Amino acid sequence: MITQIEVDGVPAVLAPTTGPMHAGLVFRVGVADETLPLRGLTRLVEHLALDGLGTADQQHNGMTGAEHTFFHVQGTADEITAFLGAVCDALREPDPARLARARERLRADDRGNDPLALWRHGARDFGLTGYPEWGLDRIGETELRDWIARYFTRENAALWVAGDQVPAGLKLLLPGGERQPARTPSSALPSSPAWFTGADSDVAWDAVVPRESRAAVLANVLERKMFRELRQHDGISYTVRTDYQPRAGGTARIVAYADALPEKREAALGGLVDLLAAMRVGRIDPDDVSTVITLTAEGLAEADTRGGRLPGLAFNLLAGRELKDLDEAVAEVRGVTVADVAEVAVTAYDAGLLMTPAGTTGDWAGYTAAPTHSESAVEGRVHRAIRDRRHHLVSGPDGVSHVIGGEAATVRYEEAVTVLAWPDGARQLIGPDAIVARIEPSLFRDAAAVIREVDTRVPAGLRIEMPARDPERVPQPPPRPELGLRERIRPYFIVLVFIPFGLLLLTGAIYGLWQVMNDRPFTGDGTGKDLVVVCGSILIVGVLIRLVRSGVRELRERWANR
Secondary structure, X not given: OOEEEEEOOEEEEEEOOOOOOEEEEXXXXXHHHOOHHHOOHHHHHHHHHHOOOOOOOOEEEEEEOOOOEEEEEEOOHHHHHHXXXXXXXXXXXXXXXXXXXXXXXXXXOOOOOOHHHHHHHOOOHHHHHHOOOHHXXXXXXXXXXXXXXXXXXXXXXXXXXXXXXXXXXXXXXXXXXXXXXXXXXXXXXXXXXXXXXXOOOOEEEEEEEEOXXXXXXXXXXXXXXXXXXXXXXXXOOOOEEEEEEEOOOOEEEEEEEEOOOHHHHHHHHHHHHHHHHHHHOOOXXXXXXXXXXXXXXXXXXXXXXXXXXXXHHHHHHHHOOOOOOHHHHHHHHHOOOHHHHHHHHHHHHHOOEEEEOOOOOOHHHXXXXXXXXXXXXXXXXXXXXOOOOOEEEEEOOOEEEEEEOOEEEEEEOOOOOEEEEOOOOOEEEEOOOOOEEEEOOOOEOOHHXXXXXXXXXXXXXXXEEOOOOOHHHOOOOOOOOOOOHHHHHHHHHHHXXXXXXXXXXXXXXXXXXXXXXXXXXXXXXXXXXXXXXXXXHHHHHHHHHHHHXXXXXXXXXXXXXX
């Protein structure tokens, strides 16, 4: 039996357990609520609250996810009371003296390893799970207290207790506040299914679908097919897995992953793509669906005996979702049919994002490349790259564009989510779509002017100070080409010799044309030959002008690239 109660204004769910007593306190706040300049703030609060709590043999933990942060403890009623009470005390009065130590621990365990989320959502909400915790150094006591006051309140919390009753002395003395609504996922994908290239030989895929039992069944059916086809049958991958991640706003994310050796990366990619395509057209084994449903129902029943369903029910409390008892949950799963799974497979395929192994693409499978550049560059001043014609910067009143081979990475000042600033002057402007405009003072002419403009236009609250780079990691322009004697003197010869010669020839041509116009032949053979000589002279002068211009241009480039 699941009982809904309230403890000090915090809604709670209580259920008996056949195992040890345990409890947890969850808040509706996670990485998706942060901004990139404050990335890591929620986990910093979690670590500060846990700092110094519990004993070495006590089972307690904290976790920060995309949407929720929770604190969990297993033990006696007195231990649960002491632990959760201490967590609330630490949240009410955080100790700023512990900030430095908490930062160091978080740096040693940096969380930012979800490229699929970054490419799907950009540099905001759910996409922030793909970024490092860059904001740790700029988070001070003010930011910490403001975040706690907004999110770590009794109206934004829920409690679960697996035991016969709530511990008699439990006090959840949290400040008042407001329930925070679920974040609406953004999208950086103009169309789907889409693909992007990963950094290694692994292959991964995700899709955002409606949150339903049949979607959870699909995720598990896909894992069984991947294990059977990619590992057992073909021996392509060793680790294959899927994950079903329900979200508070009514959607869910399905993630699939398969590793591969470099020499088998194309086979792993083809194998996963073929599995997804087969499921999209309805090739789903009824035995797989039946097995997954049975295992899921048994897992729900087993979890119910030890209070394993309670955390999810507490999350649902915060989301305002209906709380289902065991029978209702099992009945919903058992009601899923093969046709249901096939239907959601179509939805998932059409919304899919594929991470292909390094050196491969997804074009051949009908996927659309995810954007790696912007639609256009800003209007403004062009800053040429030093000794490299392949790229340049454009800086204007609206923003900055880094143009490479005709493709622009544009970030407009009004849309910028952050700017990374290095002591050597380098800047990286990041837009909401995760497009990055890179400004390297060592690579572009007059880049200092662009940097000054960026520092002036981007609010200080969006700036992240980065540590100094190793000098060897600072990019440098291409080396000056080694020129032989002939190449070195060629432009000087063109300019110094051809200009006087051209002027002399031009003067003669003008004089000859004047003679012809006045009916005074100067060749001795008549006006016709005179015109031929004059026109030939003018033509030669035109050629000389082009040669001189090329020589001047080469000298100017040498001077600029000196």
